[in-house]
Amino acid sequence: MQLEHWGIEYFDLFLIHFPVSLQYVDPSHRYPAEWYGDDGKVHMERVPMHETWKAMEELVDDGLAKNIGLSNCQGSLILDVLQYAKYEPQVLQIELHPYLTQEPLTNLCKLWGIAVTAYSSFGPQSYLELGMGKTTPSLLQHSTIGAIASAHGKTPAQVLLRWATQRGIAVIPKSNDHGRLVSNLQCGGFDLTEEELAAISGLNMNYRLNDPVNIEPRLSIFA
Numbered sequence: 001m002q003l004e005h006w007g008i009e010y011f012d013l014f015l016i017h018f019p020v021s022l023q024y025v026d027p028s029h030r031y032p033a034e035w036y037g038d039d040g041k042v043h044m045e046r047v048p049m050h051e052t053w054k055a056m057e058e059l060v061d062d063g064l065a066k067n068i069g070l071s072n073c074q075g076s077l078i079l080d081v082l083q084y085a086k087y088e089p090q091v092l093q094i095e096l097h098p099y100l101t102q103e104p105l106t107n108l109c110k111l112w113g114i115a116v117t118a119y120s121s122f123g124p125q126s127y128l129e130l131g132m133g134k135t136t137p138s139l140l141q142h143s144t145i146g147a148i149a150s151a152h153g154k155t156p157a158q159v160l161l162r163w164a165t166q167r168g169i170a171v172i173p174k175s176n177d178h179g180r181l182v183s184n185l186q187c188g189g190f191d192l193t194e195e196e197l198a199a200i201s202g203l204n205m206n207y208r209l210n211d212p213v214n215i216e217p218r219l220s221i222f223a
């Protein structure tokens with residue numbers, strides 16, 4: 001169904017979006033299914049990860065996907081999949097930006113040969129309320145990022161992307177603006193110094209934008 005939707009014969013990479021099993025929704029009824037049932041509630045299904053991973057492996061055997069991977073999974077679940085995988089996960093796609101640097105998880109992936117892809121590379125779109133009347137700017141407005149960008153004659157967005165790619169992490173920024181798409185593609189061709197990389201990583205505050213707990217409290221997968 002998804003291949004037909006895209007008009008292609010196979011996927012280069014197919015991911016389990018979240019390690020959460022939801023009740024099946026027939027695509028003719030609603031596509032994409034998203035999180036909610038017709039009643040506006042989340043309906044979970046009792047399907048363990050090993051069954052889902054086996055189904056993913058069948059996609060490879062049937063020639064529908066060349067590579068398979070995970071998204072939004074933590075270390076313990078990745079280690080679980082590695083126990084029974086016929087085809088090991090090739091990629092882990094996670095939220096990753098200087099406010100959520102995820103070093104333990106990226107280190108684990110490196111050791112197991114799993115490529116990491118970052119989403120939400122620019123972090124929050126506006127300033128953050130930290131409580132007690134304190135705020136912090138968005139990463140695109142942050143003075144540390146701005147100073148490093150000026151030093152290299154680059155934009156803050158290019159610095160944020162290079163901070164990831166220079167550490168071996170793939171990026172997939174999206175934009176509806178042609179100029180920003182082009183400029184995001186031009187995030188190579190310069191290197192940040194070790195001090196600059198460390199200064200950017202030092203902004204970490206484990207701030208997560210995308211957490212299904214905000215959809216349904218029982219889905220606290222990062223707890």
Ligand SMILES: NC(=O)c1ccc[n+]([C@@H]2O[C@H](COP(=O)([O-])OP(=O)(O)OC[C@H]3O[C@@H](n4cnc5c(N)ncnc54)[C@H](OP(=O)(O)O)[C@@H]3O)[C@@H](O)[C@H]2O)c1
Nearest residue numbers: 071093119120121122157172173174175176177180184210
């Ligand atoms: N696995 C998951 O659970 C998951 C979750 C979220 C996203 N993703 C995927 O990750 C990819 C990226 O999506 P995202 O949601 O993370 O968005 P993003 O790449 O972080 O982009 C967020 C916003 O930043 C703006 N932007 C882009 N380039 C910019 C630049 N150079 N300067 C200033 N602003 C810029 C864009 O607005 P304009 O359009 O106005 O430029 C865009 O709406 C998508 O393919 C998405 O499907 C995956």
